[in-house]
Amino acid sequence: MASLKPFAALLPKPELAAQICELPYDVMSSEEAREMARNRPLSFLHVSKPEIDLPPGIDLYGQEVYARGRENFERMMAGGSLVQDSRPAFYLYRQIMGAHAQVGLVAAASCEEYIQGTIKKHEFTRPDKEDDRVRHIEALNAQTGPVFLTYRASEAFDGWVREMISKAPDVDFTAQDGVRHTSWRLASPEAIQMVESTFSRIPTLYIADGHHRSAAAARVFQSRHGAGQSSRFLAVVFPHNQMQILPYNRVLKDLNGLSPSQVLERLAKVFDMSSKPGRPVPARKHEVGFYFQGAWRSMVFRQELTQVSNPVEGLDVSLLQKHVLAPVFGVDDPRTSKRIQFVGGIRGSKELERLVDHDGQACAFSMFPTSIEDLMSIADEGGIMPPKSTWFEPKLRDAMFCHRISQP
Numbered sequence: 001m002a003s004l005k006p007f008a009a010l011l012p013k014p015e016l017a018a019q020i021c022e023l024p025y026d027v028m029s030s031e032e033a034r035e036m037a038r039n040r041p042l043s044f045l046h047v048s049k050p051e052i053d054l055p056p057g058i059d060l061y062g063q064e065v066y067a068r069g070r071e072n073f074e075r076m077m078a079g080g081s082l083v084q085d086s087r088p089a090f091y092l093y094r095q096i097m098g099a100h101a102q103v104g105l106v107a108a109a110s111c112e113e114y115i116q117g118t119i120k121k122h123e124f125t126r127p128d129k130e131d132d133r134v135r136h137i138e139a140l141n142a143q144t145g146p147v148f149l150t151y152r153a154s155e156a157f158d159g160w161v162r163e164m165i166s167k168a169p170d171v172d173f174t175a176q177d178g179v180r181h182t183s184w185r186l187a188s189p190e191a192i193q194m195v196e197s198t199f200s201r202i203p204t205l206y207i208a209d210g211h212h213r214s215a216a217a218a219r220v221f222q223s224r225h226g227a228g229q230s231s232r233f234l235a236v237v238f239p240h241n242q243m244q245i246l247p248y249n250r251v252l253k254d255l256n257g258l259s260p261s262q263v264l265e266r267l268a269k270v271f272d273m274s275s276k277p278g279r280p281v282p283a284r285k286h287e288v289g290f291y292f293q294g295a296w297r298s299m300v301f302r303q304e305l306t307q308v309s310n311p312v313e314g315l316d317v318s319l320l321q322k323h324v325l326a327p328v329f330g331v332d333d334p335r336t337s338k339r340i341q342f343v344g345g346i347r348g349s350k351e352l353e354r355l356v357d358h359d360g361q362a363c364a365f366s367m368f369p370t371s372i373e374d375l376m377s378i379a380d381e382g383g384i385m386p387p388k389s390t391w392f393e394p395k396l397r398d399a400m401f402c403h404r405i406s407q408p
Helices: 014-020 030-036 063-078 111-116 127-140 155-164 189-199 211-224 260-267 316-325 345-357 372-380
Strands: 010-012 082-084 090-097 100-110 147-151 171-174 180-186 205-209 232-239 248-252 271-273 287-292 295-301 340-344 363-366
Touching: 010 014, 014 171, 063 082, 063 127, 090 189, 100 111, 111 211, 111 232, 127 211, 147 211, 155 189, 180 189, 205 211, 205 232, 205 372, 211 232, 248 316, 248 345, 260 271, 260 287, 287 345, 295 316, 340 345, 345 363
Parallel strands: 147 232
Antiparallel strands: 010 082, 090 100, 090 180, 100 232, 147 205, 171 180, 248 340, 248 363, 271 295, 287 295, 287 363
16 A cells, blocks of 8 residues: 655745746756756756756766755755745645646655555666766755656545645746646645545555656665655655646657658558548547658558557557567667657647758657556556656646755
């Protein structure tokens, strides 16, 4: 069973939250972060991507980068823009993005349960990215970016949450990208008991996003033997029926030596291809949009290819890799190939068109989103999804809540 615990969060000063809280460190380049934080001294990017305060070209994994992050973090605490909560609490975190709203529980999750598999993962991690997060946690003595977890929804708990968020919030702001972020503190003994008892009956939590953060937290826990608060990691836990998954699209650099007619001929052996003008956004599972030579084509995987018993092999991203990217375009390992790039669905089909029409790429595949039910089923079976299978939106903001694992 899942054991979520309250913790005393380090929080942004409410009136400064809009200036402080930022997108996760891994959804932008250093150059983009440097521009986003320009003339914004309170931006948390000075902590989460501290290379922006050092000369361009510096080693991103050098000790001076982590040291600058710690210096900036300590300055924000000393200056009062980040404030330590007085006692342990749970928190509710609502995000509104257009017509979509989701409310998650902010809590300290168990590193031991992550290691044992009660908190299930569905992706491999890269050692270099794990190492980076370990160094960042160690430098700050804190986890500043939450792991995005989900669970099979409980109607009774959802009703209680709706009652809690009817009260006045502690923090409420709308970010520059139009996403509204609101939080509530749950510190009463009754509220804490309600949360702990509810999740003590929930058998499994699933990592939606944040595999490297959770793996790094577990490594710090093991190296510190659970000292301080290192046995727990910062998480926001959402019910599965509130999750919004966007597609993770694919763009190819070249045609692998094939002519345009050869490409279309080979694709016709994999897909039923419509003769009508295609749509850029697929409407159902197993449909793929293909942008090539200035036009969209709608394609549906041939039925015999989708008749598989393994849920991983039945994912559209798996079918595309097995029957198209590897045999047709020669992309045998999408994790390491330089001939493919992945584009989050938040950027839309216009970004795919731009990359092909103006950035020299050869073609693009627009995917239908992987479902949360597929993700949970695969995780339950111990399966591993292909890289870049899901893109969750909206993104959790760094610095909305920080979890300090030891006091200076």
